[in-house]
Amino acid sequence: MAEEVSNKPVLLKNYVTGYPKEITGTEQRTMAEEVSNKQVLLKNYVTGYPKESDMEIIASSMKLKIPEGTQDEVLFKNLYLSCDPCMPGMTAYAGFYEVCSPKKGEYVYVSAASGAVGQIVGQLAKLLGCYVVGSAGSKDKADLLKNKFGFDEAFNYKEEPDLDAALKKVRMLNMRIRGRIAVCGMISQYNLDKPEGVHNLTSIIGKRVRMEGFLAGDFYHLYPKFLEMVIPYIKQGKIEYVEDVAEGLENGPTSLVGLFTDRNVGKQLVVVARE
Numbered sequence: 259m260a261e262e263v264s265n266k267p268v269l270l271k272n273y274v275t276g277y278p279k280e281i282t283g284t285e286q287r288t289m290a291e292e293v294s295n296k297q298v299l300l301k302n303y304v305t306g307y308p309k310e311s312d313m314e315i316i317a318s319s320m321k322l323k324i325p326e327g328t329q330d331e332v333l334f335k336n337l338y339l340s341c342d343p344c345m346p347g348m349t350a351y352a353g354f355y356e357v358c359s360p361k362k363g364e365y366v367y368v369s370a371a372s373g374a375v376g377q378i379v380g381q382l383a384k385l386l387g388c389y390v391v392g393s394a395g396s397k398d399k400a401d402l403l404k405n406k407f408g409f410d411e412a413f414n415y416k417e418e419p420d421l422d423a424a425l426k427k428v429r430m431l432n433m434r435i436r437g438r439i440a441v442c443g444m445i446s447q448y449n450l451d452k453p454e455g456v457h458n459l460t461s462i463i464g465k466r467v468r469m470e471g472f473l474a475g476d477f478y479h480l481y482p483k484f485l486e487m488v489i490p491y492i493k494q495g496k497i498e499y500v501e502d503v504a505e506g507l508e509n510g511p512t513s514l515v516g517l518f519t520d521r522n523v524g525k526q527l528v529v530v531a532r533e
């Protein structure tokens with residue numbers, strides 16, 4: 259394989275998860291083809307939340323070919339794009355196991371629980387034998403948490419008849435002694451000029467609560483361990499996942515904006531080509 263790659267351009271025709279497979283000669287012969295090249299460009303300097311009007315789609319053409327004289331380079335074809343650069347499964351694994359050090363029987367609350375990270379955190383917690391409560395921003399999302407992902411309890415934080423009572427279950431004051439809070443994101447705060455504060459922070463003292471932010475990349479060395487655990491669960495149907503798949507690059511701007519406005523359910527992907 260390495261010898262072939264050094265002299266011939268290689269087209270990656272599949273979305274590869276795991277070990278890559280070889281491609282056929284016919285596909286390599288199509289390499290010099292001129293193809294349409296669609297791009298999403300930012301046309302405005304964006305401050306705050308991005309809008310669809312900040313982006314434009316342009317189309318040009320390009321040749322599928324590797325520049326002459328280069329070695330060990332490959333040309334690949336992407337079938338799917340992710341609207342954000344994160345690895346949700348790995349983030350869920352690192353946040354839950356490494357940052358929170360959970361034990362069987364503990365109580366776990368997951369916010370943004372129908373999101374790409376949240377849905378996996380909740381299922382990992384259930385598999386460990388924890389009691390899991392999740393919140394999400396619509397009835398459909400809350401139903402998904404209970405009916406598809408097996409959360410013990412779920413509520414729609416936007417329509418909770420008694421939001422105060424619901425939040426009492428999950429806010430700082432209700433943390434257990436030596437509780438752990440893993441913080442991977444705060445999407446509602448990313449684009450605010452004045453971020454909101456966290457209330458009742460003093461209670462972390464008496465309750466000896468640990469709150470820790472983290473980046474999934476810090477735990478990248480554990481990726482093989484994560485796969486070893488999660489792949490069998492997926493194959494056995496013990497971990498489910500829901501993706502939000504938009505069709506075509508022209509829907510890229512809408513999908514990106516949707517990330518910040520609760521529109522997506524699960525990992526937001528854009529299919530740029532079906533094959």
Ligand SMILES: NC(=O)c1ccc[n+]([C@@H]2O[C@H](COP(=O)([O-])OP(=O)(O)OC[C@H]3O[C@@H](n4cnc5c(N)ncnc54)[C@H](OP(=O)(O)O)[C@@H]3O)[C@@H](O)[C@H]2O)c1
Nearest residue numbers: 344370373374375394395442443444445446473474518520
């Ligand atoms: N630290 C890391 O290494 C790392 C890695 C991956 C992700 N992250 C961060 O972790 C968070 C979750 O990631 P994800 O991939 O699960 O995201 P996701 O699938 O896009 O889900 C995020 C959820 O947040 C809620 N939301 C969106 N906009 C909101 C707003 N303005 N105010 C309040 N809630 C809003 C929505 O759920 P509801 O409709 O239920 O409110 C949405 O489904 C994000 O903030 C992401 O940036 C960090």
